[in-house]
Amino acid sequence: MQASSTLTTVREDVLLAIKDLKVWYPVRKLLTITGYVKAVDGVSVAVRRGEIYAIVGESGCGKTTLGKAILRLVRLTSGEILYENANITKLSERRLKWYRRETGMVQQDPYGAVPSFMSVKKILEEPLIIHRYNEKPRLERVIEALEDVRLTPPEDFINKYPHMLSGGQLQRVAIARALILRPKLVVADEPVSMLDASVRIETLTLFKDLQRKYNLSIVYITHDFSTAKYFSDRIAVMYAGQIVEVGPALDIIARPKHPYTTALINVIPDPDPSNRFRVRETLRGEPPNLMRPPSGCRLHPRCPHVMEVCKTQEPPMTKITSEHYVKCWLYASK
Amino acid sequence: MPALMEVKNLHLYFRTMRGIVRAVDDVTFAVDQGESLAVIGESGCGKSSLARAILRFLPRNVAVYKGSVVIDGVDVMNLSDSEFDERVRWIKVSYVSQAAMNSLNPVVRVVDHLIEPLVLHKGVSKGEAIEAARNMVGLVGLSEEFLWRYPFELSGGMRQRVVIALALITRPNIVILDEPTSALDVMTQANILGLLKDLRSKTGISFIFITHDIGISSEIADHVAVMYAGEVVELNRSETVYVEPLHPYAKALLSSVPRLHENKAPTFVPGAPPSLINPPPGCRFRPRCPFAMPVCGERPPLIKLNRNSYVRCWLYAGK
Numbered sequence: 001m002q003a004s005s006t007l008t009t010v011r012e013d014v015l016l017a018i019k020d021l022k023v024w025y026p027v028r029k030l031l032t033i034t035g036y037v038k039a040v041d042g043v044s045v046a047v048r049r050g051e052i053y054a055i056v057g058e059s060g061c062g063k064t065t066l067g068k069a070i071l072r073l074v075r076l077t078s079g080e081i082l083y084e085n086a087n088i089t090k091l092s093e094r095r096l097k098w099y100r101r102e103t104g105m106v107q108q109d110p111y112g113a114v115p116s117f118m119s120v121k122k123i124l125e126e127p128l129i130i131h132r133y134n135e136k137p138r139l140e141r142v143i144e145a146l147e148d149v150r151l152t153p154p155e156d157f158i159n160k161y162p163h164m165l166s167g168g169q170l171q172r173v174a175i176a177r178a179l180i181l182r183p184k185l186v187v188a189d190e191p192v193s194m195l196d197a198s199v200r201i202e203t204l205t206l207f208k209d210l211q212r213k214y215n216l217s218i219v220y221i222t223h224d225f226s227t228a229k230y231f232s233d234r235i236a237v238m239y240a241g242q243i244v245e246v247g248p249a250l251d252i253i254a255r256p257k258h259p260y261t262t263a264l265i266n267v268i269p270d271p272d273p274s275n276r277f278r279v280r281e282t283l284r285g286e287p288p289n290l291m292r293p294p295s296g297c298r299l300h301p302r303c304p305h306v307m308e309v310c311k312t313q314e315p316p317m318t319k320i321t322s323e324h325y326v327k328c329w330l331y332a333s334k
Numbered sequence: 335m336p337a338l339m340e341v342k343n344l345h346l347y348f349r350t351m352r353g354i355v356r357a358v359d360d361v362t363f364a365v366d367q368g369e370s371l372a373v374i375g376e377s378g379c380g381k382s383s384l385a386r387a388i389l390r391f392l393p394r395n396v397a398v399y400k401g402s403v404v405i406d407g408v409d410v411m412n413l414s415d416s417e418f419d420e421r422v423r424w425i426k427v428s429y430v431s432q433a434a435m436n437s438l439n440p441v442v443r444v445v446d447h448l449i450e451p452l453v454l455h456k457g458v459s460k461g462e463a464i465e466a467a468r469n470m471v472g473l474v475g476l477s478e479e480f481l482w483r484y485p486f487e488l489s490g491g492m493r494q495r496v497v498i499a500l501a502l503i504t505r506p507n508i509v510i511l512d513e514p515t516s517a518l519d520v521m522t523q524a525n526i527l528g529l530l531k532d533l534r535s536k537t538g539i540s541f542i543f544i545t546h547d548i549g550i551s552s553e554i555a556d557h558v559a560v561m562y563a564g565e566v567v568e569l570n571r572s573e574t575v576y577v578e579p580l581h582p583y584a585k586a587l588l589s590s591v592p593r594l595h596e597n598k599a600p601t602f603v604p605g606a607p608p609s610l611i612n613p614p615p616g617c618r619f620r621p622r623c624p625f626a627m628p629v630c631g632e633r634p635p636l637i638k639l640n641r642n643s644y645v646r647c648w649l650y651a652g653k
Contacts, residue, residue, distance in 0.1 A: 196376040226592035267524035
């Protein structure tokens with residue numbers, strides 16, 4: 001039941017459809033390829049218009065690679081990515097420039113993402129220059145972008161340099177830059193994990209307001225279930241290069257099905273004075289090496305519910321409700 | 335019963351090009367035998383400097399360093415550096431720093447890391463030290479063969495266990511843990527917290543747990559100190575801080591935590607903490623506080639609620 005991936009038409013409300021995508025990084029010793037790190041290994045995703053789609057997973061699960069693949073920043077091994085029904089895996093140079101304009105990116109570390117020698121004005125202007133905007137509309141757009149991210153009054157910020165801004169303010173500059181060409185799709189990879197609690201919520205609230213204003217689709221990549229819960233419409237959980245569960249955000253949090261999702265959600269504490277007396281169940285072991293992922297279900301060496309079938313056969317994506325899917329033998333029709 | 339550690343009016347200021355940074359400004363708290371204290375606050379609030387002040391890990395640009403730190407009835411602030419080294423550091427109080435798991439020398443075997451503090455600080459023979467190391471790796475949930483491995487062969491979670499073993503091996507009464515799980519994945523983090531809980535019940539050790547992650551802090555804390563701009567604004571039992579905090583900043587901090595298991599949308603306070611160079615006169619939270627009053631222009635008094643609990647806020651003055 002692996003995604004039947006012959007190119008068919010995509011549902012009207014889907015902006016981005018990924019079908020059976022694989023991104024394998026070759027591991028070389030001298031000149032010979034000795035193996036592959038299977039960072040993304042058979043992922044299918046459909047991101048709808050105007051939704052925030054969270055991809056949640058631990059470090060090394062392939063979520064960042066998936067985000068880069070969506071933006072066509074890494075070489076794809078196989079599979080298809082359809083954006084507005086255009087196959088972006090096979091774009092010409094000219095069409096690729098169009099795709100760059102349709103998409104934006106926000107990274108984790110704002111200090112690393114913007115050049116420290118450029119003023120806020122230059123940072124925001126650069127995409128406009130590349131895409132040949134004239135000077136007057138350019139400046140107007142820059143001012144508007146600063147107002148959008150509430151760095152107001154804009155004239156207070158336009159001539160500042162990154163080191164003069166706080167982390168939260170600079171991340172807002174990065175968001176303004178990602179949105180300045182009015183893209184329809186933004187990939188935000190851990191956009192707030194370097195920020196403090198209050199600033200984190202402030203930034204995400206702002207991001208969500210802009211998402212509504214421009215009817216953006218956002219792929220929100222994070223390790224943090226709790227922000228995903230409040231700031232996304234759907235959550236996909238990734239483990240060892242694959243999506244193991246996907247569904248409406250609140251549904252995933254309140255009624256997780258996959259043993260991996262369940263285990264993660266159970267160990268994340270809310271502030272509560274009784275936590276210190278509680279013993280929490282954790283999964284044994286650690287995520288696998290992606291050069292040699294386990295056979296069958298990739299969680300089977302760690303799973304408390306492991307069965308014989310899990311050791312040899314990869315589980316299919318199984319429907320729980322019309323919106324909630326899980327890749328686990330516990331739910332597959334036997 | 336006297337407290338295990340009593341910190342009173344502790345100050346640590348740094349001298350910089352732009353002025354004096356008041357990183358730890360008049361901090362007071364106590365840690366009782368077998369109890370653990372969490373120090374929570376946002377980055378730059380002075381919580382790591384507080385750890386350094388207690389352990390006397392000081393940089394060269396110290397401008398003010400004063401107050402008292404009484405451990406087992408002795409004010410360790412009066413000790414000379416060499417006395418402090420012999421009698422306090424790693425004997426009574428040890429430390430796991432933020433980046434500790436990456437500071438293990440990758441080409442020095444685990445066993446050699448572990449025996450060093452025993453041989454150095456306690457003058458134990460090498461044979462006995464190895465025996466102690468053997469017990470200690472078991473206590474932190476690693477098998478004995480790990481003693482003979484090198485840190486570069488271990489995963490992050492395992493290295494963190496080694497670092498915790500290293501802090502415990504001299505059998506101190508208190509371990510200060512500065513963001514011990516922040517660099518780890520969720521599941522590994524849960525494992526380490528489980529280990530800390532287990533160690534506490536087995537050995538009765540006290541932790542001072544410094545973190546920006548409020549949910550995580552509640553896994554360990556009996557008491558909580560909430561820091562803002564170099565000051566402890568509220569010190570209270572965890573039953574109060576996590577449920578009904580008193581200080582407006584503590585309230586704001588708690589409501590900015592997105593709850594996973596209950597449905598309550600997080601909120602934020604606009605603005606940012608003040609610079610620790612020339613912080614605003616009076617209450618430091620005043621510019622952002624929804625309850626600010628004219629009197630807040632003066633420094634709020636420390637309002638004692640109980641032994642070892644107080645709040646620094648005018649709202650509670652005169653009650």
